[in-house]
Amino acid sequence: MENPTTTVDAKGQSCPMPVLMTAKAAKELQPGETMLIEATDNGARSDIPAWVDQTGNELVESSEEGDVMRFLVRKK
Amino acid sequence: MTDTPMNTEPESMTIIAFSGDLDKLWPTTILSSTAAANGMDVTVFFTFWGLFPLVKDDVRITGYDAMTKMLAGMNAPGMKKAKLSKLNMGGMGSWMMRKVAKKNNLMPPEELFGMAQDMGVNMWPCQMTMDLLGIENDQMVDGLGDPVGAATALKKMSNSNISLFI
Numbered sequence: 043m044e045n046p047t048t049t050v051d052a053k054g055q056s057c058p059m060p061v062l063m064t065a066k067a068a069k070e071l072q073p074g075e076t077m078l079i080e081a082t083d084n085g086a087r088s089d090i091p092a093w094v095d096q097t098g099n100e101l102v103e104s105s106e107e108g109d110v111m112r113f114l115v116r117k118k
Numbered sequence: 119m120t121d122t123p124m125n126t127e128p129e130s131m132t133i134i135a136f137s138g139d140l141d142k143l144w145p146t147t148i149l150s151s152t153a154a155a156n157g158m159d160v161t162v163f164f165t166f167w168g169l170f171p172l173v174k175d176d177v178r179i180t181g182y183d184a185m186t187k188m189l190a191g192m193n194a195p196g197m198k199k200a201k202l203s204k205l206n207m208g209g210m211g212s213w214m215m216r217k218v219a220k221k222n223n224l225m226p227p228e229e230l231f232g233m234a235q236d237m238g239v240n241m242w243p244c245q246m247t248m249d250l251l252g253i254e255n256d257q258m259v260d261g262l263g264d265p266v267g268a269a270t271a272l273k274k275m276s277n278s279n280i281s282l283f284i
Contacts, residue, residue, distance in 0.1 A: 054223055055223055056222055056223040056224045056225075057148065057224070058148045058151055058152040058155070058230075059223075059225065061152055061155050061156075062151055062152065062155050062233055062237070064155070065154075065155030065156070065157075065237070066155075066237075083223075093155065093156060096156040096157065097156060097157050
C-alpha cells in the first residue's frame, strides 16, 4: 500500500463516525493526495466505499486484517 | 429558470423532524450528518414534538400560560431528556438505551447534532410551533437557522432528492 498523505484512525468508532471522520479529513487534502482510513465498525465495509462513490473520490485499495479494515482513498 | 436540481448543484436532503423521541433523534442526526459528509446540502425542519429537543438542556420549562407550561412539564424539553418512543418505562428505558449506545461507541444524539451542525447542516425551527408552544428563540440551542414556516420547508423539499419525515 502506498504511503498515504494522512491517516484516519476510526478504530472503535461506530456508524456514522468513520464516514464523518473521513469527510473531515478529505477537506484537508489536496486533489491527488491520499488518506488511509482504518475502521473496525462492520458498517464501514460498505459505508466507506459508498461515501467514496457519492463524493466522486477514488478507492485505491482496501484490505482487512483481523478486525481492522483499511481503505486507501485518493481525493479527486 | 427552474429551481430543480442541476448536475452542477450538490444533491439535497430535507428531513422533517416531527418526533422528539430519543430513538428517532438518532436517525435524524445520523442521516443528516452523513448526508452532509457525502457533500449534500442538508436541512432539518424541526416541528411540533421535534422542537422540544432544540431547547437548551438547562431550560426547565417553556410556555406562556398554564397549559403550555404544563405540557413542557410533562414533556421535558432538551435533547438529553428525550424519551424512547416505546419501553421508556419512566425514563429507565432511555437511560438503558443510552448505556447500550455508549457501550457500542454510538454517539448520543446531542453530540451527533453538534457534528451535523459543524458539517453545515441547516437546522430550522418551525415558527408556528414556537408560537403555539411558547418556545422562545433564546431558549433554544445556538447555531440554528431563522425560524421558518411550512411553505419554506416545502420549497426546500421540492428541491430535494431525498425528503424524510421522522
